[in-house]
Amino acid sequence: MTAGPALPTDAEILAELAEYVAIPSISRSASVDTMREAASWLAAQLRFAGGRVEETDGFPVVRGEWLGADGAPTVLVYGHYDVQPTGDLAEWTTPPFETVVDGDVVRGRGVTDDKGPVLLVLKLAQALVAQRGGLPLNVKFLFEGEEEIGSPHLPAYVRAHADELAADLVISADGAMWRPTEPSLSIASKGLVALDVVVTGARGDLHSGRYGGTVANPVTALAGVVASLHRPDGSVAVPGFYDGVEALTAGRRATIAAVEFDEEQYRATVGAPALFGEAGFSTLERLWERPTLEVNGITAGGKYTVIPHVATAHVSCRLVGRQDPERVVQAITAHVAALDVPGVEVRVRADEGRVPAYRIEPDHPAIQAATAALEEVYPGQEVLLAVIAGTLPATTLFEEALGAKTLFFSFATADEQHHAPNEFMRVARLREGMHAWQVLWDRLAAWIPASAGAAR
Amino acid sequence: MTAGPALPTDAEILAELAEYVAIPSISRSASVDTMREAASWLAAQLRFAGGRVEETDGFPVVRGEWLGADGAPTVLVYGHYDVQPTGDLAEWTTPPFETVVDGDVVRGRGVTDDKGPVLLVLKLAQALVAQRGGLPLNVKFLFEGEEEIGSPHLPAYVRAHADELAADLVISADGAMWRPTEPSLSIASKGLVALDVVVTGARGDLHSGRYGGTVANPVTALAGVVASLHRPDGSVAVPGFYDGVEALTAGRRATIAAVEFDEEQYRATVGAPALFGEAGFSTLERLWERPTLEVNGITAGGKYTVIPHVATAHVSCRLVGRQDPERVVQAITAHVAALDVPGVEVRVRADEGRVPAYRIEPDHPAIQAATAALEEVYPGQEVLLAVIAGTLPATTLFEEALGAKTLFFSFATADEQHHAPNEFMRVARLREGMHAWQVLWDRLAAWIPASAGAAR
Numbered sequence: 001m002t003a004g005p006a007l008p009t010d011a012e013i014l015a016e017l018a019e020y021v022a023i024p025s026i027s028r029s030a031s032v033d034t035m036r037e038a039a040s041w042l043a044a045q046l047r048f049a050g051g052r053v054e055e056t057d058g059f060p061v062v063r064g065e066w067l068g069a070d071g072a073p074t075v076l077v078y079g080h081y082d083v084q085p086t087g088d089l090a091e092w093t094t095p096p097f098e099t100v101v102d103g104d105v106v107r108g109r110g111v112t113d114d115k116g117p118v119l120l121v122l123k124l125a126q127a128l129v130a131q132r133g134g135l136p137l138n139v140k141f142l143f144e145g146e147e148e149i150g151s152p153h154l155p156a157y158v159r160a161h162a163d164e165l166a167a168d169l170v171i172s173a174d175g176a177m178w179r180p181t182e183p184s185l186s187i188a189s190k191g192l193v194a195l196d197v198v199v200t201g202a203r204g205d206l207h208s209g210r211y212g213g214t215v216a217n218p219v220t221a222l223a224g225v226v227a228s229l230h231r232p233d234g235s236v237a238v239p240g241f242y243d244g245v246e247a248l249t250a251g252r253r254a255t256i257a258a259v260e261f262d263e264e265q266y267r268a269t270v271g272a273p274a275l276f277g278e279a280g281f282s283t284l285e286r287l288w289e290r291p292t293l294e295v296n297g298i299t300a301g302g303k304y305t306v307i308p309h310v311a312t313a314h315v316s317c318r319l320v321g322r323q324d325p326e327r328v329v330q331a332i333t334a335h336v337a338a339l340d341v342p343g344v345e346v347r348v349r350a351d352e353g354r355v356p357a358y359r360i361e362p363d364h365p366a367i368q369a370a371t372a373a374l375e376e377v378y379p380g381q382e383v384l385l386a387v388i389a390g391t392l393p394a395t396t397l398f399e400e401a402l403g404a405k406t407l408f409f410s411f412a413t414a415d416e417q418h419h420a421p422n423e424f425m426r427v428a429r430l431r432e433g434m435h436a437w438q439v440l441w442d443r444l445a446a447w448i449p450a451s452a453g454a455a456r
Numbered sequence: 457m458t459a460g461p462a463l464p465t466d467a468e469i470l471a472e473l474a475e476y477v478a479i480p481s482i483s484r485s486a487s488v489d490t491m492r493e494a495a496s497w498l499a500a501q502l503r504f505a506g507g508r509v510e511e512t513d514g515f516p517v518v519r520g521e522w523l524g525a526d527g528a529p530t531v532l533v534y535g536h537y538d539v540q541p542t543g544d545l546a547e548w549t550t551p552p553f554e555t556v557v558d559g560d561v562v563r564g565r566g567v568t569d570d571k572g573p574v575l576l577v578l579k580l581a582q583a584l585v586a587q588r589g590g591l592p593l594n595v596k597f598l599f600e601g602e603e604e605i606g607s608p609h610l611p612a613y614v615r616a617h618a619d620e621l622a623a624d625l626v627i628s629a630d631g632a633m634w635r636p637t638e639p640s641l642s643i644a645s646k647g648l649v650a651l652d653v654v655v656t657g658a659r660g661d662l663h664s665g666r667y668g669g670t671v672a673n674p675v676t677a678l679a680g681v682v683a684s685l686h687r688p689d690g691s692v693a694v695p696g697f698y699d700g701v702e703a704l705t706a707g708r709r710a711t712i713a714a715v716e717f718d719e720e721q722y723r724a725t726v727g728a729p730a731l732f733g734e735a736g737f738s739t740l741e742r743l744w745e746r747p748t749l750e751v752n753g754i755t756a757g758g759k760y761t762v763i764p765h766v767a768t769a770h771v772s773c774r775l776v777g778r779q780d781p782e783r784v785v786q787a788i789t790a791h792v793a794a795l796d797v798p799g800v801e802v803r804v805r806a807d808e809g810r811v812p813a814y815r816i817e818p819d820h821p822a823i824q825a826a827t828a829a830l831e832e833v834y835p836g837q838e839v840l841l842a843v844i845a846g847t848l849p850a851t852t853l854f855e856e857a858l859g860a861k862t863l864f865f866s867f868a869t870a871d872e873q874h875h876a877p878n879e880f881m882r883v884a885r886l887r888e889g890m891h892a893w894q895v896l897w898d899r900l901a902a903w904i905p906a907s908a909g910a911a912r
Binding site: 028084085087091176190192194196201202203204205206207208209210211212213214215216217219220222223224225226227229230234266270271272273274275276277278283286287290291292294295296297298299300301302303304305306307308309311313314316318342343344345388389390391414417418419420421422 | 484540541543547632646648650652657658659660661662663664665666667668669670671672673675676678679680681682683685686690722726727728729730731732733734739742743746747748750751752753754755756757758759760761762763764765767769770772774798799800801844845846847870873874875876877878
């Protein structure tokens with residue numbers, strides 16, 4: 001193993017991250033121009049690898065490749081340049097699209113999901129190319145702009161360009177270490193389906209006095225529907241929802257029980273009055289091994305005296321094991337259809353994205369190499385094999401279209417307010433991440449995959 | 457009875473109504489300047505009566521008085537210049553603050569609640585003063601700017617100015633005829649209390665994957681709370697809610713049953729899939745005689761994958777009979793407090809306004825005079841004595857502070873999208889209203905109230 005290259009300073013990286021975060025690439029609402037601006041910014045960082053913006057049927061992808069390592073394996077680095085909506089601006093302590101360094105962290109929408117974790121890989125690669133004339137293995141880059149909306153156009157793009165994107169392994173710069181207290185790798189991520197439950201009553205909003213009491217209120221009806229989705233013990237009450245979820249083995253329960261996990265500290269971190277979840281499982285079992293159905297919001301009327309004519313619950317489910325996303329949508333639809341809700345119409349409107357759960361085996365060479373890399377960057381600390389309770393839609397796609405497993409190797413941490421106001425990233429992770437990616441690539445360069453060389 | 461004065465044309469009144477509606481006097485959100493602009497516009501219409509804007513602890517009131525009818529009774533004309541929020545602008549077919557005449561109706565926010573019904577009184581009074589040199593009785597005017605937010609500052613103002621405002625009768629230009637098919641007078645209106653049910657969980661919104669399943673979801677919890685407020689049969693499940701509601705007498709039931717009322721037509725008008733309401737009562741009984749608890753909206757998260765940290769239901773109750781508004785708030789608060797909702801905090805935050813139900817007896821001289829006025833304007837049609845299922849917060853105040861009953865004499869109609877998008881008013885009601893107010897004032901001029909002359 002060679003000594004690492006000279007890396008840019010924190011200040012240099014943070015200045016570039018500030019430029020990148022300043023482009024409000026919210027895939028749910030941004031204009032094509034804004035998304036293209038973010039893509040172009042990223043492509044410029046990939047100049048050393050022929051960086052370019054390529055069209056898809058949705059927002060563009062950013063591509064690049066450095067293929068000068070004859071005989072070495074090829075990896076495909078994946079990430080995304082889009083970000084989540086800000087949510088309530090009043091809850092942000094600093095402007096979401098201006099990075100602010102605050103002690104050990106940098107704040108801003110997208111700093112940790114996924115702009116910072118992607119940028120650090122590019123800064124490392126630039127340093128390696130500048131100082132050593134190349135990378136230790138062949139690296140392709142693919143960054144998309146629709147991850148936060150379920151990657152609706154990525155599958156068609158990857159399938160159409162499968163030959164160009166072929167790799168022995170995908171390394172995702174998206175994801176997150178589980179917590180800040182020890183290095184960790186993720187061996188699984190949860191699937192995702194999302195849908196709206198829409199209740200409609202009258203033709204328009206009605207004065208709550210002049211019509212009150214004579215028609216069913218869609219908000220009240222929706223509340224009944226939403227309340228029916230769970231049992232009081234926290235389990236999901238939708239028949240068939242748990243189909244495909246494997247029972248927890250005694251071994252897995254023991255492994256999870258052995259993980260140092262302070263429930264009270266976790267509770268204090270999230271700031272909830274108490275923890276709560278599906279009966280019969282520990283908090284960590286719920287987080288890693290159990291599927292969830294969460295109502296992300298309700299849109300209905302407001303604080304004015306009407307009976308709203310429409311009320312909508314926004315629902316998403318995180319899936320595990322062999323749960324079939326399509327069957328989960330069907331199960332919820334059937335459950336809602338079977339309810340007796342007088343005086344209104346109730347329908348389920350499923351989103352397009354369907355992502356099954358994903359898994360990589362702990363003895364996969366990529367996990368071995370990544371473990372070694374983390375052990376070098378975090379000496380003396382044991383590397384924990386964890387689960388990403390979030391969803392990385394691209395993983396299943398890469399397995400199907402490219403025949404490649406995905407290693408999650410992000411230097412985000414799961415507590416960094418992903419998707420929420422005041423998103424942040426620990427500044428030290430930028431340097432640690434560059435170091436770790438360098439060791440990972442060095443290790444993987446010596447790997448002889450089954451399909452040796454074929455992926456070039 | 458003398459012949460009526462020459463009145464302004466529809467086109468002339470509509471032109472002035474357009475100016476008035478163009479001032480977006482939404483008391484829930486408008487600036488003081490906007491509200492003052494609306495008040496000043498109205499005061500200018502009252503020049504014949506010394507019209508002026510007077511300060512309160514909230515938005516100003518508009519005052520004026522014409523007191524030249526020696527020996528005749530004194531009436532206080534009440535109305536309001538504030539309007540409801542627009543709601544979803546996408547649901548408006550024309551811009552809310554530009555009046556548009558569409559066939560027999562004029563559309564715009566506030567045209568019927570309450571700008572049109574107030575303006576027609578002022579146009580009549582101006583015509584009488586210009587053509588006859590005066591009014592048939594003494595008239596004081598009081599228009600407030602906070603009716604749509606529960607009149608929080610009107611009570612203090614009226615009590616402080618009770619001597620100046622003293623009258624034998626209050627005539628409200630706010631309210632509405634029950635339906636367009638026959639003339640009607642209202643002998644009661646419902647009370648109102650409003651409150652928010654607020655459920656809070658974690659300190660901030662949480663990623664629905666990285667934290668999903670480990671904490672209670674405030675939206676799900678709120679849905680359970682909202683669902684608990686009603687029984688499946690449509691009745692309110694809050695213990696004590698119905699305290700003070702008188703049982704319907706057989707006589708009252710018979711009277712209501714005798715009212716021509718086509719349930720299917722009503723259903724078709726509101727455009728609901730079916731009618732629904734409290735078991736054991738007809739639609740008209742529910743509307744006129746029964747209190748309601750309606751959820752006007754829910755504010756919680758949105759369509760992005762978080763567990764929102766707060767979810768709020770906006771609730772309002774319409775009250776009847778001797779229901780005590782304060783006790784209704786207490787009953788709901790106690791009901792919510794008694795629920796077992798793990799993992800979150802639930803609290804009830806009551807709005808300031810508290811309006812009990814109101815009633816005027818059918819044999820009151822004002823009802824008799826108003827009936828005669830409507831019979832003259834709508835010859836051959838029977839005048840129906842109905843209930844305003846809406847709320848007119850000023851009525852109880854006038855009874856307490858001025859010792860005067862309130863006659864509702866509005867030429868709005870209840871189906872005119874009050875509080876909803878596409879609010880409208882029937883243009884013919886402008887002319888009919890001016891005619892009716894003229895006859896009403898003529899009739900009341902001959903009334904010798906118990907306190908004859910004292911109110912001058």
